[in-house]
Amino acid sequence: xADRKRVYVTRRIPDAGLALLRERFDVSMNEEDRPLTRxxxxxxxxxVDGVLTLLTDRIDGEVMDASPRVKGYANYAVGYDNLDxxxxxxxxxxxxxxxxxxxxxxxxxxxxxxxxxxRRVVESDAVMRSGRWGGWGPLQFIGGDIxxxxxxxxxxxxxxxxMARKSRGFGMEVLYSDAFRNEALEREVGARxxxxxxxxAESDYVSVHVPLMPETRHLINAxxxxxxxxxxxxxxxxxxxxVDEAALVEALRSGVIAGAGLDVYEAEPKMxxxxxxxxxxxxxxxxxxxxxxxxxxxxxxxxxxLIAMVEGKRPETCINPEIYG
Ligand code: GLV
Ligand code: GLV
Numbered sequence: 001x002a003d004r005k006r007v008y009v010t011r012r013i014p015d016a017g018l019a020l021l022r023e024r025f026d027v028s029m030n031e032e033d034r035p036l037t038r039x040x041x042x043x044x045x046x047x048v049d050g051v052l053t054l055l056t057d058r059i060d061g062e063v064m065d066a067s068p069r070v071k072g073y074a075n076y077a078v079g080y081d082n083l084d085x086x087x088x089x090x091x092x093x094x095x096x097x098x099x100x101x102x103x104x105x106x107x108x109x110x111x112x113x114x115x116x117x118x119r120r121v122v123e124s125d126a127v128m129r130s131g132r133w134g135g136w137g138p139l140q141f142i143g144g145d146i147x148x149x150x151x152x153x154x155x156x157x158x159x160x161x162x163m164a165r166k167s168r169g170f171g172m173e174v175l176y177s178d179a180f181r182n183e184a185l186e187r188e189v190g191a192r193x194x195x196x197x198x199x200x201a202e203s204d205y206v207s208v209h210v211p212l213m214p215e216t217r218h219l220i221n222a223x224x225x226x227x228x229x230x231x232x233x234x235x236x237x238x239x240x241x242x243v244d245e246a247a248l249v250e251a252l253r254s255g256v257i258a259g260a261g262l263d264v265y266e267a268e269p270k271m272x273x274x275x276x277x278x279x280x281x282x283x284x285x286x287x288x289x290x291x292x293x294x295x296x297x298x299x300x301x302x303x304x305x306l307i308a309m310v311e312g313k314r315p316e317t318c319i320n321p322e323i324y325g
Contacts, residue, residue, distance in 0.1 A: 017299025072309025101297035113261025152203025160209030212239035
């Protein structure tokens with residue numbers, strides 16, 4: 001027992017992952033249902049061999065230097081803009097994320113937002129609950145057409161491609177913009193790769209699926225929103241800062257675009273002023289991967305990754321494999 005390695009989990013994750021960790025390690029965990037403060041994080045991991053992190057934990061060089069025993073950080077998320085990859089690589093510390101296991105759940109949620117905002121599901125639900133509905137009317141709650149519309153996917157990686165594939169049931173034309181060609185997607189759904197400006201100009205639904213990086217911060221801004229159709233909708237299940245949220249509020253308010261479905265925000269848990277007052281947005285609290293299977297699989301994948309790293313092996317889904325040279 002005495003030489004059992006110690007790992008820290010920064011917030012409770014599904015039991016399947018904790019059980020795997022407990023088979024091998026002494027596991028300690030943040031028992032509060034909230035993110036750790038920076039001082040709490042530094043104190044908690046000062047003397048452990050590995051850390052399971054969440055997207056709400058900022059892991060940078062300072063954290064790495066304050067926890068010299070740590071053999072790896074396993075992020076419970078596919079996105080890893082919260083990790084300073086360059087700092088870890090310079091220190092030869094491996095990092096991992098949880099791709100694949102949340103691809104369908106996240107793409108499904110992008111669809112849920114698309115449907116909800118286009119067909120005004122939340123707005124009309126509110127009217128029903130208020131008791132103010134006076135009965136059927138020919139001009140009530142007219143929304144956007146989905147079947148046969150054009151879907152624009154920004155970033156045709158795993159999640160973007162999954163969203164595009166799911167459009168087959170709705171006979172949509174699919175455009176995508178990406179630095180890389182996705183030939184499988186072109187074959188399977190007849191998707192056409194276009195420049196971002198063309199995608200914005202032609203799509204009825206624009207769905208964002210790029211990672212947050214310096215190059216994608218505010219990729220959607222006042223200028224790019226103006227390039228969209230006035231009848232188009234924006235869907236974001238990727239990362240909040242990819243969209244200039246204040247500019248989006250202005251565009252939604254003034255009719256530059258028709259609506260937006262958002263699961264992520266620029267400064268979570270806050271929202272831009274005015275966003276929550278708009279009728280033409282559907283806003284959910286960063287829950288796109290929140291299904292039973294997806295979250296269980298994220299927990300077990302993150303746990304397996306952490307076990308590998310603590311034991312000096314390469315994790316299944318390593319973010320910086322170059323450290324293994
Ligand atoms: C969630 O936002 C994730 O990146 O997994
Ligand atoms: C991640 O960025 C993905 O598309 O899975």
